[in-house]
Amino acid sequence: MTIEVRAIKESDIEGFREALDSVAKEKQYLAQFSAPPIERAIEFVTAGIAANVSQFVALDGDRIVGWADIFPDKSAAMTHSGSLGMGVVSEYRSRGIGKLLLVACIKKAQENGILRVALHVRADNERAIGLYTSVGFQTEGVMKNYMLIDGTFFDALIMSLLN
Helix, strand or coil, X not given: CCEEEEECCHXXXXXXXXHHHHHHCCCCCCCCCCCCCHHHHXXXXXXXXHCXXXXXXXXXXXXXXXEEEEEECCCHHHCCEEEEEEEECHHHCCCCHHHHHHHHHHHHXXXXXXXXXXXXXXXXXXXXXXXXXXXXXXXXXXXXXXXXXXXXEEEEEEEEEEC
């Protein structure tokens, strides 16, 4: 298996959306339960490309198997801050793909002037917490009952990486 990690392209939108949908439908890692409609995915990716945002995909051949993005905050006093979103489709986890995506994404965000990267992660997602910690993220706090999935509440950690 050779995995390529590179900046997202417009031609990746459908594959990105499929990967996002796959992870979302697991109802364990993302706040959404399905990918947005294709029109919104097109808007999201093309706006990020136009703004030179840090958006990366991982490919196994032609198949997108993961993504990571860091979008800057739009508030005037917070443009040095960004929010991380990422995911890896289930059969590709625990192979180092998440770390490859994360490192590439952070590097580009830093080049873009992002000095603080923040994220929310379910408190029971030990694998993701381990990944984030391995590249320097620290826990800032706990958000109680942050997610409600099928009638069950889940806490989330607020984590950040300061450059």
